[in-house]
Amino acid sequence: MRATYMYGAGDVRVIDVPDPIIKEPTDAIVRVVRACVCGSDLHPYHSMPVTPGGSSIGHEFVGVVEDTGAEVSSVKAGDFVIAPFAWSDGTCDFCREGLQTSCRHGGFWNSGEVGGGQAEAVRVPLADGTLVAVPVAEDSPLVPSLLTLSDVYGTGYHAAIKAHVNPRTSVTVVGDGAVGLLAVLAARQLGAEQIVLMGRHAARTDLGREFGASDVVAERGEEGITRVRELTGGDGTHVVLEAVGHMPAYEQAVGVVRAGGVISRVGVPQYDDAPVGFPSLFGPNITLTGGPAPARAYIETLLPGVLDGSVNPGRVFDLELPLADIADAYRAMDNRESLKVLIRP
Amino acid sequence: MRATYMYGAGDVRVIDVPDPIIKEPTDAIVRVVRACVCGSDLHPYHSMPVTPGGSSIGHEFVGVVEDTGAEVSSVKAGDFVIAPFAWSDGTCDFCREGLQTSCRHGGFWNSGEVGGGQAEAVRVPLADGTLVAVPVAEDSPLVPSLLTLSDVYGTGYHAAIKAHVNPRTSVTVVGDGAVGLLAVLAARQLGAEQIVLMGRHAARTDLGREFGASDVVAERGEEGITRVRELTGGDGTHVVLEAVGHMPAYEQAVGVVRAGGVISRVGVPQYDDAPVGFPSLFGPNITLTGGPAPARAYIETLLPGVLDGSVNPGRVFDLELPLADIADAYRAMDNRESLKVLIRP
Structure with a gap:
């Protein structure tokens, strides 16, 4: 064969x-x-x-x-x-x-x-x-x-399940690949209403809107973080679903998560070490979860x-x-x- | 004054x-x-x-x-x-x-x-x-x-609450300081039965046993990890409560947590970056949580x-x-x- x-x-x-x-x-x-x-x-x-x-x-x-x-x-x-x-x-x-x-x-x-x-x-x-x-x-x-x-659908869903997405949680999805878009779909199915999709490819983010994204942020880095914070009264979202796996996506996730919130990773990490100390995760009581679905x-x-x-x-x-x-x-x-x-x- | x-x-x-x-x-x-x-x-x-x-x-x-x-x-x-x-x-x-x-x-x-x-x-x-x-x-x-x-009691309790300790979870507590010992007490109050306390000061671990520890492991590093795995059929515990804050304690936690489990940190981290990639947290779907109680x-x-x-x-x-x-x-x-x-x- x-x-x-x-x-x-x-x-x-x-x-x-x-x-x-x-x-x-x-x-x-x-x-x-x-x-x-x-x-x-x-x-x-x-x-x-x-x-x-x-x-x-x-x-x-x-x-x-x-x-x-x-x-x-x-x-x-x-x-x-x-x-x-x-x-x-x-x-x-x-x-x-x-x-x-x-x-x-x-x-x-x-x-x-x-x-x-x-x-x-x-x-x-x-x-x-x-x-x-x-x-x-x-x-x-x-x-x-x-x-x-x-x-990919199970993986997007896993991200949302591990983060306990529900009708009371606001969500950011980092990444407009297939997993990111299906994380949007999963978050919507679990009841989330504010779903911010971070991605810069209009055809993809348009599909993301159809899957349930309420907002699209094309900016990246500090600018992207500022934009998501503007959309959330300065606080960031309760949940971030990280569907990329590269360090800038991790940093983006840390930048837009609300105190007490959850970062759920399903993008396979292409790094070993990452910031988890007082300023990033510990101080604001952020939970980091996820893994292979x-x-x-x-x-x-x-x-x-x-x-x-x-x-x-x-x-x-x-x-x-x-x-x-x-x-x-x-x-x-x-x-x-x-x-x-x-x-x- | x-x-x-x-x-x-x-x-x-x-x-x-x-x-x-x-x-x-x-x-x-x-x-x-x-x-x-x-x-x-x-x-x-x-x-x-x-x-x-x-x-x-x-x-x-x-x-x-x-x-x-x-x-x-x-x-x-x-x-x-x-x-x-x-x-x-x-x-x-x-x-x-x-x-x-x-x-x-x-x-x-x-x-x-x-x-x-x-x-x-x-x-x-x-x-x-x-x-x-x-x-x-x-x-x-x-x-x-x-x-x-x-x-310290609220902090030990926070560690256990963030990790969702319950009667079905086995628990390792890393550290025999006051917070570690009260994390043992909290885990016991929340119903945990197997509570492995990692510490090497007999007066403290004796108090830990009175607070509810079922096992004490005095060894550290690889030896300590092996010992906890022996006590848990090779799997490690569902939950690890990390009450120290130094990198060796983090590594200990990663070493003894069961796949799908939770590491809950309440020791103030004295490091910024730590391993969170595929081999440590992502591959086995480990959740990292905790923060200031x-x-x-x-x-x-x-x-x-x-x-x-x-x-x-x-x-x-x-x-x-x-x-x-x-x-x-x-x-x-x-x-x-x-x-x-x-x-x-």
Whole structure:
């Protein structure tokens, strides 16, 4: 089959690899119907050292089950399924607590003997815990929105849930990528009314307004902080959802959060150390939370709105390309011509 | 009157200053019955640059109201009162939310024209919002425990509240100072059963056991982390209450917190930057919270247990000295001969 490998910064190729096969009785093989490129895939796209053997990539996909191991009972061949971006047993204490990204027996795509989602097919370990079958046809117009449940919608929702967004909280979202826009959508669903979206790409922030942003701030740095404070009587917002991962976004978050408030990060941090001392977090009693979203935990919650059409998170996709052209998808997202690219194997 | 001033690291003196007087109609003058030295007073005691004019110090006191301004209605001359370590109006949105340390009109002792608690008397601004009258005599044996409500008991409780300690959470407390020990007491009051106290001074950790610690770990660094993990099946605890403020304590907290858990800091951080990236906080979805305790917010909650004798947080005091000898109190706490010193003006 064909699968995407990255060989270093800027070097993405589609190569032939052996078809995945059932290795454990708890495995399923899923033929990929749609995959996509994640903002977090752009981090190695910028920084991966040259790696002669390459590394498979991709962690968001929906597809159709082709085969299952003897112990798999919750999905069967022919089922349309959503695969969250971590695989998990669904039964350990962490999974029962809704933290499937810390599952005692789980893991992430593209590690060990598990391939990536930007491919024609994937071996899914612990299929019963990982996959969610959805009663739709693979040519359903809902497929793009269902695909967002594998990562970006769940990630935006995780940011808002960890920050306890509710009708009484004002919210700033830092970043107008797909996760930022879906953090806006999630905050709105959880009842927030004032939602300030910080982003400078009008097409994206326009979609953010449709998802529920009440205000858009295009300025960055000190100017951006001043603007958000002006919009909030000088105080900043109770909650900041940080959906970028670079240090300036962290600093922005610290600059616009209200005393006693919460900064919830879902952009994968590209730094180790950050200010957390008296002036930044401690003095004003700011809480810092977030992490990789247990996307699996949120699928049941978010699926009904997708299925009944009341939300359409799939609108974050503004380009669709065949798998063979995935290098163009990375380029288009990297130079910000495209918000998020749908990949058709 | 006599008041304590610090003139630089290690240089604490009791000097004559003018008696405090009513300046605003919302002021009260409180004659100090008991004050004390705080672990956080030791930070400037170690690092304060030489300051010829000195700086008044002390932020924990109980006393008797001597005079009140025309607009003060909740306390009157003769009342025994507890003064929390920040003064606040009690009416602004932050105060109503229980974050009196961020009061829109409040402040901290020893700033502007407001003196410190290690003195014979103090001008208390915004007396209605700040002071809590308690029906006890100034020679009551409850006085030491009441004094802990001005800071250290409320601070330990704040750590536990911000971390949502409950009967299902396992807890590690980093630090066996007065705040650490009272964080143990608070965690126990909130229902925690496994409470691991990290500290190496047997007299203190013995008191910690009486306050509710189920385990004591004297080791530090990697060894301490290993020991706590052994006590928790390898996972660490759901909650870590960090009551020190130095970087090794932060690293200890990161090392012993369970995935998905909370680190709640109440030790005033003596660092600005700290690890918050993927390996430390983000990857395992750790929440970092805490800050200066709004001690005022917790007095009503914690007072009944003190008054009925069911808790005795005043046991953290192991030495009492007259105000004239306060330099000895600093020395005794600094060289760890004393856990916490009660000061009698």
